[in-house]
Amino acid sequence: MTCVGTDSLPSHELPFGRILPAGFFARPSDKVARELIGKVLWRRGVGGGRLTEVEAYLPKDDPACHAARGMTKRNAPMFGPAGHIYVYRSYGVHILLNLVCDEESVGSAVLIRSFEPMGDTDRLRCNRGEIATAKALSCGPGRVGQALALYMGLNSLSLGETSGVYIIDDGESPPVRCTTRIGISQGGELPLRYLMAGSGYLSGQGRTNGGGR
Numbered sequence: 470m471t472c473v474g475t476d477s478l479p480s481h482e483l484p485f486g487r488i489l490p491a492g493f494f495a496r497p498s499d500k501v502a503r504e505l506i507g508k509v510l511w512r513r514g515v516g517g518g519r520l521t522e523v524e525a526y527l528p529k530d531d532p533a534c535h536a537a538r539g540m541t542k543r544n545a546p547m548f549g550p551a552g553h554i555y556v557y558r559s560y561g562v563h564i565l566l567n568l569v570c571d572e573e574s575v576g577s578a579v580l581i582r583s584f585e586p587m588g589d590t591d592r593l594r595c596n597r598g599e600i601a602t603a604k605a606l607s608c609g610p611g612r613v614g615q616a617l618a619l620y621m622g623l624n625s626l627s628l629g630e631t632s633g634v635y636i637i638d639d640g641e642s643p644p645v646r647c648t649t650r651i652g653i654s655q656g657g658e659l660p661l662r663y664l665m666a667g668s669g670y671l672s673g674q675g676r677t678n679g680g681g682r
Contacts, residue, residue, distance in 0.1 A: 484509055484587065489553030498525040498570035498577040499572035502663045505568075505636070507643045510584050512617045513633035515592045518607060519641065521582075521665040522672060524650045526567075528576045533656035536576025537659060546625040547576045554632055556614075556624050563611030564619045568628065568636070582662075583608045585670040586616075593617070609672040643668075661670030 486509060494501055501523040511517035526534040535544040535557075546555040547569055555567040555578050567578040584607050585595055593616040594605050600606060607616045617634075626632035644666040649657055651673045665669055 482483075482514065483511055483635060484637055484639060486637040489552075489636045489638055491550065491627065492569070493552070494568060495551035495568060495572065495626075497634045498527060498579050498617045499661055501525070501568070502579045503645055503647075505579060505646045506665050507641045507664050509587065509637040509639055510581060510613075510617075511635045511637060512619075513635070515596070515617055516586070516587040516588060516590060517593075518584040518588075518618065519665075520581065520584050520596060520667040521670045522608075523569075523663050524580045524582060525661040525663070526578050526580065527659075527661070531656050531661075532661060533650065533653040533659075534576070535578075537665065540576065544576070547578050548574050549625060549653070552629075553625060553627050554623050554634060556619055558621070559611060564614035564621065565610045566614055566617070566619055566634075575634050581613050582610050582674050583670050584613065585665075585668065588662060613673075652654055 478522060483496050491513050502523045505520050505523050510520055510521050513651045536547045540548050546553060549569055550573050553569045555569055556564050559565050563651055571577040583622055586606050596618045597606055607613050623632050627635055628636060646664045646666045647660050648662045649660055650662045
């Protein structure tokens, strides 16, 4: 049972900062992914936190990308406008959040893997159920979806007022590290996982490539 809309919990207003426009996402997903680290992911009425881990999925030469074999009913949102949402069920259980990037019809996105909770975490905790540590709230793409109470009805909606899901720039610019992606069976050699350097809010460890920005 989620806690979205539970009257006994306080409201969760948007944090301070600039809401990123669709144009921010209208670029190759690896460029967008790096710049997403440190931005704030927020769901209206629920909460969120600072992005610490994301992965880019490219439209070409990336066998792990859902768009690699062309458009299907399932992955059609990836080919839609930049700055829209692509969600899907992983193993029929977890809802994973992806942000569509690049030009329309290309088929590219960034997977949100982890964030560091900010502000009042009551609803995040309620949505996740019994957990042992703060890190367990939102480290891992399945936990992100559960903490934010994401649902399939968000598929294809635009970020912002329409979906109630926002990416906010509050001026933070942490150092970023790059590693190979994890949890995939193909394309694992590609360095397309971006992490906030030194963060304790990551879903796994990996070999780093290159330095911070």
